[in-house]
Amino acid sequence: MNSTRRDLFIYAGGSAAGALLTPAPWRLITDTALWSENWPGIPSPPRGEIRTKFTNCSVCRAGCAVRARCVGDQPVQLAGVASHPLSHGALCPFGLTAHHLPYHPARLKQGSAEQALAAASAAGGRIAVLDLRPGRTASWTYRRAMAALNGLYVTADQPVAFDLHQAKTVLSLGVPLLDGWGTPGNVWAARPGFRLIQAEAIESRTAALADVWLPIQPGTEEALALAIGNAIQHGKADDERALSLANELTHNGPALVLDNSGSAAAMALNQLLGAAGHTMVARPEAPVPDSWQKAVLATGLAQIEDRSISVLLIDESAVDRYLPWHTIERKLVRDNPVVVTFASSRGGYARHARFALPTAVYPEFAEDIPTAIDSPAATFRISTPLAAPPPGMVNPAEFIATLADLPKSDALRERADAIHQAGRGTVFTPADGKTVAVKSLTAEVFWKSLSEAGCWIDEPGHGRAPQAEPRPYLPPSEPGSGGLPLVALLATPQAPPLISPLMTKLYQESNLRLAPNRVALNPSEARAARLEDGAHAFLETHLGKCGVEVSVDAAVPAGVVLVGTAPGILDVCGAAARAKVVAA
Amino acid sequence: MKHRGKIAFFAGMLTALGAGWAGFPYTLYRSRPQPVDFSHKVHAEKAGSKCDDCHSFRADGSFTGIPTLDKCAGCHAAAMGSTTAEKNFIDNYITPQREPQWAAYARQPENVYFSHITHVNRGKLKCESCHAAHGSTGKLRPYQEDRISGYSRDIWRGKRMSDCVACHEQQGLEHSCLDCHK
Numbered sequence: 001m002n003s004t005r006r007d008l009f010i011y012a013g014g015s016a017a018g019a020l021l022t023p024a025p026w027r028l029i030t031d032t033a034l035w036s037e038n039w040p041g042i043p044s045p046p047r048g049e050i051r052t053k054f055t056n057c058s059v060c061r062a063g064c065a066v067r068a069r070c071v072g073d074q075p076v077q078l079a080g081v082a083s084h085p086l087s088h089g090a091l092c093p094f095g096l097t098a099h100h101l102p103y104h105p106a107r108l109k110q111g112s113a114e115q116a117l118a119a120a121s122a123a124g125g126r127i128a129v130l131d132l133r134p135g136r137t138a139s140w141t142y143r144r145a146m147a148a149l150n151g152l153y154v155t156a157d158q159p160v161a162f163d164l165h166q167a168k169t170v171l172s173l174g175v176p177l178l179d180g181w182g183t184p185g186n187v188w189a190a191r192p193g194f195r196l197i198q199a200e201a202i203e204s205r206t207a208a209l210a211d212v213w214l215p216i217q218p219g220t221e222e223a224l225a226l227a228i229g230n231a232i233q234h235g236k237a238d239d240e241r242a243l244s245l246a247n248e249l250t251h252n253g254p255a256l257v258l259d260n261s262g263s264a265a266a267m268a269l270n271q272l273l274g275a276a277g278h279t280m281v282a283r284p285e286a287p288v289p290d291s292w293q294k295a296v297l298a299t300g301l302a303q304i305e306d307r308s309i310s311v312l313l314i315d316e317s318a319v320d321r322y323l324p325w326h327t328i329e330r331k332l333v334r335d336n337p338v339v340v341t342f343a344s345s346r347g348g349y350a351r352h353a354r355f356a357l358p359t360a361v362y363p364e365f366a367e368d369i370p371t372a373i374d375s376p377a378a379t380f381r382i383s384t385p386l387a388a389p390p391p392g393m394v395n396p397a398e399f400i401a402t403l404a405d406l407p408k409s410d411a412l413r414e415r416a417d418a419i420h421q422a423g424r425g426t427v428f429t430p431a432d433g434k435t436v437a438v439k440s441l442t443a444e445v446f447w448k449s450l451s452e453a454g455c456w457i458d459e460p461g462h463g464r465a466p467q468a469e470p471r472p473y474l475p476p477s478e479p480g481s482g483g484l485p486l487v488a489l490l491a492t493p494q495a496p497p498l499i500s501p502l503m504t505k506l507y508q509e510s511n512l513r514l515a516p517n518r519v520a521l522n523p524s525e526a527r528a529a530r531l532e533d534g535a536h537a538f539l540e541t542h543l544g545k546c547g548v549e550v551s552v553d554a555a556v557p558a559g560v561v562l563v564g565t566a567p568g569i570l571d572v573c574g575a576a577a578r579a580k581v582v583a584a
Numbered sequence: 585m586k587h588r589g590k591i592a593f594f595a596g597m598l599t600a601l602g603a604g605w606a607g608f609p610y611t612l613y614r615s616r617p618q619p620v621d622f623s624h625k626v627h628a629e630k631a632g633s634k635c636d637d638c639h640s641f642r643a644d645g646s647f648t649g650i651p652t653l654d655k656c657a658g659c660h661a662a663a664m665g666s667t668t669a670e671k672n673f674i675d676n677y678i679t680p681q682r683e684p685q686w687a688a689y690a691r692q693p694e695n696v697y698f699s700h701i702t703h704v705n706r707g708k709l710k711c712e713s714c715h716a717a718h719g720s721t722g723k724l725r726p727y728q729e730d731r732i733s734g735y736s737r738d739i740w741r742g743k744r745m746s747d748c749v750a751c752h753e754q755q756g757l758e759h760s761c762l763d764c765h766k
Contacts, residue, residue: 007592014596021597022604027612034733037695050646077697077766 048072125310
């Protein structure tokens with residue numbers, strides 16, 4: 001019997017049908033899927049002993065305590081420490097996924113520290129350091145270095161701290177109190193004890209969770225604070241809401257007023273309400289060695305003469321708040337200024353700097369975290385490294401200390417010794433969950449506790465009333481001025497410069513938080529501008545324009561554009577700036 | 585011939601069935617012996633060892649898994665019996681301080697987190713619930729590794745995600761993706 005081609009096809013058909021009745025094709029599908037999970041290039045934690053390490057998160061200045069599950073030397077899971085006296089076991093999405101940061105594809109990896117050092121040394125004229133997270137031990141190094149070099153130490157810090165646990169009524173002027181402000185665990189621990197009134201233009205998450213949401217015109221927060229102040233002082237006001245709020249704040253105290261910019265009006269209102277020195281204190285700082293006290297004081301950017309800085313060193317390895325580049329640029333000399341930035345990505349000031357030097361990222365380096373805005377007592381915590389940094393990373397404090405010829409020393413240890421010498425406060429150790437008085441420890445044991453992610457908290461009662469800086473109130477310009485019909489509101493809280501590239505659900509997919517490069521518009525504004533959700537567009541202000549992606553969100557009121565906080569957007573857009581969005 | 589087509593079809597089908605059910609598993613898995621001829625039975629019966637004597641929890645609750653050489657050397661620094669298996673173990677591993685390269689039958693993929701202490705201490709599960717009679721076997725069977733995925737064949741035997749979910753549902757326990765896939 002001869003086999004024909006037709007027989008062969010029928011045989012193959014039978015084989016295919018038979019194969020479907022065996023486990024082979026189904027297992028091949030499963031196994032191929034599993035195999036694809038282990039392709040070369042896909043990070044895979046090494047096998048090794050599973051250990052628990054502790055550190056403090058330095059992604060923001062909340063400094064939440066972190067328990068890290070490590071396989072070998074690699075952290076694979078981060079969680080909070082439930083017994084911690086400040087963070088109470090809470091960790092935000094940025095902190096939970098921060099062990100991904102060392103693998104971020106946008107990470108800055110190269111830069112010549114030698115060339116930058118030579119250029120900064122050779123340049124004449126005035127030198128300045130811009131510190132985007134003041135209050136650290138590194139900040140003191142910068143201040144000492146600037147004292148040696150007759151330079152300036154520049155910050156944009158809010159000089160106060162608040163005690164939510166003592167407050168019964170809190171008026172928040174657009175502050176994202178329940179959405180990333182301060183130490184999230186501490187805020188939520190204090191939340192049952194106070195009534196929250198959220199005065200804000202949009203119904204943010206904090207507004208939705210507040211006891212009262214008070215919709216206001218964008219950019220009128222400071223005006224509202226002034227009106228309430230007048231109502232308290234004179235017992236009358238044109239605005240009924242201001243009168244009602246004044247009444248509530250006065251009669252349901254202790255009361256506290258929070259705002260994003262530390263405006264003089266909000267500070268003065270807190271003074272009127274008797275919060276100063278009680279629920280609002282000058283930002284406390286841990287003791288420092290006596291020899292450091294010769295350091296220069298901080299200078300605000302606005303106080304510096306235009307075109308006066310020849311060498312600007314920017315530490316953006318830790319960022320609390322970006323300052324728009326145009327406000328910095330006008331302080332630089334016109335001819336060939338030397339700008340050196342220490343950054344973890346090219347997204348920030350590296351776009352404008354002559355030298356961009358790569359820095360280690362959390363959790364690769366040891367650094368202390370300054371006292372959080374919601375801590376009325378000084379704290380001292382060290383972000384203990386969980387992984388080794390890649391080669392070629394530059395330590396900004398070492399660079400600037402070298403430039404100023406400061407003697408080499410272990411500044412963190414020196415500061416820990418100064419705290420121990422002061423003999424005040426307690427230290428909490430996450431490994432055993434115990435809190436002990438500093439007085440009962442030797443300097444060595446105290447340092448060991450801090451090195452193991454311990455948290456020193458000063459005794460209460462050392463807070464002092466902050467000084468309100470007199471600043472004229474500038475009302476927002478009229479709507480529609482200059483052909484820019486929208487008022488720009490900055491999305492809060494500001495995102496860290498690097499966030500986990502795997503945190504796609506929050507940003508790239510669901511856009512639950514406004515991504516840094518996005519703007520959100522009311523549907524009617526979007527229709528008028530012929531923009532759809534996800535469209536590419538330009539955000540235009542009187543300072544320039546930048547490319548953005550558009551989200552259409554009914555929660556954004558008409559006449560407002562809610563903008564992300566990417567440095568590129570901040571370059572052209574400040575709070576309550578006039579803007580328009582046009583299709584790309 | 586009248587049924588020629590049917591014969592060809594069923595011949596093909598039978599060939600595929602045979603290859604799929606009998607030949608495929610042999611091809612898919614590669615077998616390798618364990619490095620040491622170890623008997624759980626001897627340790628349980630003669631030495632009176634319990635599972636957690638060797639497969640213990642650390643102070644922080646994490647599971648040590650297969651014991652390291654230090655643990656074995658605690659008893660076998662010198663021969664305790666006269667078996668060839670023990671002599672080979674001492675000569676090849678204890679004396680030269682060489683860690684045996686055990687292959688873990690129940691090792692889960694990288695994307696799975698499993699907490700032994702939760703199941704043993706809180707769930708009161710016995711080792712046999714998942715590992716069957718492994719603790720009383722007289723000889724370690726060869727380790728079978730999937731050539732494509734690289735995973736142990738044993739994870740398909742009672743340690744699949746559907747098995748975990750079924751047990752949790754049976755016990756009326758809550759479960760969510762992030763419990764295991766963190």
